[in-house]
Amino acid sequence: MAEQEWMSEVRAKVGREYGRVYAWDEVNAPMIRQWCEVMGVDNPLYTDPAFAATTEHGGIVAPPAMLQAWCLEGLHMNNYPPGSTSENPYEVLKLMEAHGYGSVVAVNSDLSFERYVKPGERLYYTTRLDAVGEEKTTALGTGYFVTLVMSFFSEKPAGDEKVGSLLFRVFKFRPANPVKPAKEGDAAPAVPKYKRAKPGISDDTRFFWDGCKAGKLLIQRCTGCGTLRHPPGPVCVKCHSFEWDSVEVAGTGAIHSFVVMHYPEVPPFDYPNPIGLIDLDEGVRLVAGLVGVKRDEIRIGQRVKVEFNSFDDGELTLPQFRPVEP
Ligand code: ZN
Numbered sequence: 187m188a189e190q191e192w193m194s195e196v197r198a199k200v201g202r203e204y205g206r207v208y209a210w211d212e213v214n215a216p217m218i219r220q221w222c223e224v225m226g227v228d229n230p231l232y233t234d235p236a237f238a239a240t241t242e243h244g245g246i247v248a249p250p251a252m253l254q255a256w257c258l259e260g261l262h263m264n265n266y267p268p269g270s271t272s273e274n275p276y277e278v279l280k281l282m283e284a285h286g287y288g289s290v291v292a293v294n295s296d297l298s299f300e301r302y303v304k305p306g307e308r309l310y311y312t313t314r315l316d317a318v319g320e321e322k323t324t325a326l327g328t329g330y331f332v333t334l335v336m337s338f339f340s341e342k343p344a345g346d347e348k349v350g351s352l353l354f355r356v357f358k359f360r361p362a363n364p365v366k367p368a369k370e371g372d373a374a375p376a377v378p379k380y381k382r383a384k385p386g387i388s389d390d391t392r393f394f395w396d397g398c399k400a401g402k403l404l405i406q407r408c409t410g411c412g413t414l415r416h417p418p419g420p421v422c423v424k425c426h427s428f429e430w431d432s433v434e435v436a437g438t439g440a441i442h443s444f445v446v447m448h449y450p451e452v453p454p455f456d457y458p459n460p461i462g463l464i465d466l467d468e469g470v471r472l473v474a475g476l477v478g479v480k481r482d483e484i485r486i487g488q489r490v491k492v493e494f495n496s497f498d499d500g501e502l503t504l505p506q507f508r509p510v511e512p
Pocket of ligand 1: 409
C-alpha cells in the first residue's frame with residue numbers, strides 16, 4: 187500500500203538533531219547517594235569516598251545507569267535550565283496523532299556508556315530523530331516505530347566529550363479495536379471507553395468470582411481444620427491441608443482501614459476513589475471499593491454491607507461495600 191501523503195512531512199524530519207538540554211546541577215555526590223538509596227545499589231565505588239580513592243577511578247563516580255537522571259526537568263514539566271532548547275523532539279508524534287495514530291507505547295530504552303562520569307562534571311544532551319519505520323500491524327494496532335537517540339556530553343574547555351547515549355523507541359499506533367460510534371452516523375467519541383482490569387482467575391480463585399456473579403460472597407474454607415482464608419490460596423496456613431471448600435458469608439463487617447485515591451486519575455474509575463480493607467464478621471479481611479459514602483465521612487470501624495455491582499456490560503461483577511446505619 188502506498189504510504190499516506192502526510193507521512194512525507196514526518197519522514198522529512200528523520201535525522202534531525204534537536205538542541206541541547208542542560209542539567210540543572212553538576213554531577214554531585216548527594217544525588218548519587220540518593221539514587222543509590224532509592225535503587226538499592228550498595229556499591230561503595232558510588233558512595234564511599236575512602237573506598238573509591240583506592241580504585242582506578244581515584245574517587246567516587248556516578249552509576250552509569252543514572253545517566254538520564256542528570257538532565258531531567260524535575261518536578262515540573264518542561265522546566266529545563268536556561269539555555270536549553272525549547273524544541274520538541276517528539277513533534278513527529280504530534281503529527282501522527284493528528285492523523286489518528288493516537289496511542290503510544292514505549293518499546294525500547296537502551297542505555298550505552300562511553301565512560302564513567304564524576305562529581306563536578308556538567309552534562310547536557312542532544313536528541314536525534316533516528317528512524318521512523320514502515321507502517322506495521324501488531325496485536326496493539328497499526329502504526330509506526332519511532333526511534334530517538336539522546337547523546338549525552340560532558341562540557342570541557344578543550345571540547346565536549348560524549349559520555350553515553352540513550353536509545354528510546356516508541357510504537358505510535360491506531361488501536362486495533364477502536365471504539366465504535368454509539369449509533370450509525372454518530373461521530374466517534376473523542377475519548378475511548380476504558381474497561382476495568384480483569385482479575386487473574388485461577389483454579390484457586392474461580393469460586394470467588396463465580397460467587398460474585400451469583401450475588402454471593404464466598405470465602406475459602408479449609409476442610410481440614412475449618413479455618414477461613416482470604417485471598418484464596420492452595421494451602422491452609424494453619425494445618426497445611428490442601429483440601430478446601432467455600433462458604434457463603436453474610437457480607438457484613440466493619441472498615442478496618444481505607445485509602446482514598448485522588449491521583450493519578452486512571453480511567454474508568456471515578457475520583458476520589460475510596461478503597462476499604464473490610465473486617466468481615468466471620469473473621470477474614472477483604473479489599474474492596476467503598477460506595478455510597480463521601481470521602482470525609484469514612485470512618486475506621488464503620489459498619490458496612492456488601493453489594494454486587496456489574497461493570498463493562500456485565501463482563502465483571504465486583505463486591506463493593508456500602509455503609510449501613512449502626
Ligand atoms: Zn486448615
